[in-house]
Amino acid sequence: MNNIAEQDQTLVAIDLGSNSFHMIVARVNHGEMRPVERFGERVQLAAEMKSNRLTQDAIARGLACLARFRQVIDKLNPDQIRIVGTNALRAAKNAALFIRPAEALMGCPVEVIPGREEARLIYLGVAHTLADDDDARLVVDIGGGSTEFVIGQRFESRLRESLHMGCVTYRDRFFPQGKISAKRFAKAYQAAYQEVLRIRKAYTHHGWDNVVGSSGTMRSAELIVTQQGWADEGINSDNLTLLRKLLLSHKHIDELTDLPGLSERRRGVIVPGVAIISGVFDALGIKHLHTSPGALREGVVYEMMGRLEHEDVRERTVSALMRRAEVDQQNADQVEAMAMLLFDAAAVNWQLSEVDRNLVRWAARLHEVGLSIAHTQFHKHGQYLIEHSDLPGFSKQMQTALGLLVRSHRQRFPIEDFAGLDEQQTSHLQRLCALMRLAALFKYVTPVEGEPLFSTQVSGNDVALHFDTGWLARHPLTSEALKAEQRVLKKIGFKLWLHGA
Numbered sequence: 001m002n003n004i005a006e007q008d009q010t011l012v013a014i015d016l017g018s019n020s021f022h023m024i025v026a027r028v029n030h031g032e033m034r035p036v037e038r039f040g041e042r043v044q045l046a047a048e049m050k051s052n053r054l055t056q057d058a059i060a061r062g063l064a065c066l067a068r069f070r071q072v073i074d075k076l077n078p079d080q081i082r083i084v085g086t087n088a089l090r091a092a093k094n095a096a097l098f099i100r101p102a103e104a105l106m107g108c109p110v111e112v113i114p115g116r117e118e119a120r121l122i123y124l125g126v127a128h129t130l131a132d133d134d135d136a137r138l139v140v141d142i143g144g145g146s147t148e149f150v151i152g153q154r155f156e157s158r159l160r161e162s163l164h165m166g167c168v169t170y171r172d173r174f175f176p177q178g179k180i181s182a183k184r185f186a187k188a189y190q191a192a193y194q195e196v197l198r199i200r201k202a203y204t205h206h207g208w209d210n211v212v213g214s215s216g217t218m219r220s221a222e223l224i225v226t227q228q229g230w231a232d233e234g235i236n237s238d239n240l241t242l243l244r245k246l247l248l249s250h251k252h253i254d255e256l257t258d259l260p261g262l263s264e265r266r267r268g269v270i271v272p273g274v275a276i277i278s279g280v281f282d283a284l285g286i287k288h289l290h291t292s293p294g295a296l297r298e299g300v301v302y303e304m305m306g307r308l309e310h311e312d313v314r315e316r317t318v319s320a321l322m323r324r325a326e327v328d329q330q331n332a333d334q335v336e337a338m339a340m341l342l343f344d345a346a347a348v349n350w351q352l353s354e355v356d357r358n359l360v361r362w363a364a365r366l367h368e369v370g371l372s373i374a375h376t377q378f379h380k381h382g383q384y385l386i387e388h389s390d391l392p393g394f395s396k397q398m399q400t401a402l403g404l405l406v407r408s409h410r411q412r413f414p415i416e417d418f419a420g421l422d423e424q425q426t427s428h429l430q431r432l433c434a435l436m437r438l439a440a441l442f443k444y445v446t447p448v449e450g451e452p453l454f455s456t457q458v459s460g461n462d463v464a465l466h467f468d469t470g471w472l473a474r475h476p477l478t479s480e481a482l483k484a485e486q487r488v489l490k491k492i493g494f495k496l497w498l499h500g501a
Helices: 056-076 087-091 096-106 115-127 167-174 182-206 216-227 237-248 253-258 270-284 296-308 313-325 329-350 354-366 378-388 396-407 423-441 476-490
Strands: 009-016 020-029 032-042 080-085 110-112 136-142 147-153 156-163 210-214 288-291 454-459 462-467 495-499
Touching: 009 056, 009 296, 020 056, 020 296, 032 056, 032 296, 056 096, 080 087, 080 096, 080 296, 087 110, 087 115, 096 110, 110 396, 115 136, 115 147, 115 156, 115 210, 115 296, 136 216, 136 270, 147 182, 156 182, 167 182, 167 270, 182 237, 182 270, 210 216, 216 237, 216 270, 216 288, 237 270, 253 270, 313 354, 313 378, 329 354, 329 423, 329 454, 354 396, 354 423, 378 396, 396 423, 423 462, 423 476, 476 495
Parallel strands: 009 080, 080 110, 136 210, 210 288, 462 495
Antiparallel strands: 009 020, 020 032, 136 147, 147 156, 454 462
């Protein structure tokens, strides 16, 4: 039988950027990725955001773009689709107004990824376009709402950071109505310079051998430079000065139509983009960079390829967090084994997926991670650590769900923590929480006797545990814990039945 990674797989990655939406369709065979289709549209999801709220027009533009992407997907019928959202969706308080209809339209989740996770995936996409050597690379990617900085070697990123500056947000902030002036440019440059100072010490201390620019803004700037004959490739401090003077010779973005190499799609953001590039160059002392066609969407494809080959960075992330928190491995293994027994018994009736299985597994491994802070309320400490740590491979939604599973595995059930979820999400996640709570109750049984002697049946929100006669009487601690659990689960609409007392 062929390994799944050796078979033809069609993968689709969609990047919901603050400025543009991009989709790549890739064919994968024998570990090699070949792009077969690329689509991109200027959506400007972050345009005119006020009080961190997406406008109705921006939401409509985004959904219309996804409808066009969906036509391609329906035709190609890919094996896997992954959609990631970046800074605009991270920042927007009303992001759900876009995400929910987008998920309904596309038939798959929209993952809002943290800034440092975005940086990691960008580096992964860029690294596959570069020579496989030992050079340390600084990758800079200017997006619509944020700019990512990564230092790495080969395919591993070492330092990752995401700063709140982007070509769309800087356009709205410093170049309203498209007006261009030296004074406006200087303010944008200074803001970018000051923002980069936050990371300068750590990045210059680590050092790098070469600099790579990613994103449409970087490539547009390089294309103008080469079209002007100032360089054969790349951006350096000299031609960046010339580019800045060229742009400032215009008074409005509408006048930039005469610039060879500048597409209509990039016309509105090139001036703030060059202000950011200039600030980055000066703050980090960069003399030269070359650009790469690799970007976030390519990184998402390579990440999916890794999961096909069972090289899931999330597994490494969970293990690393366990080591840092000095989690008791035996306790984690016991709860994980019990959680998987319960999960398998409920999977069909509750229509649980492989994603659900992984969430429960990781929650079981991390259920005691909060003990690294304090024993009292350690489940709450665990939720905080999971939700606020940099966890490579995890989206913001997945970190939230994982944190809720850890928070909910003991004591009072935190109904209020589910307030931000819709009814279907709440019902589904509470079922996973019920499995985690039951698994944790057998922590003090399995080390001595192996698997507890019971079978599980579920029907709707009814959960029945069938024990051998006399088992509960011989285990009074577990018996009392299960009876207490009946009362807790009843408050959230579950009935726990105990048979064989």
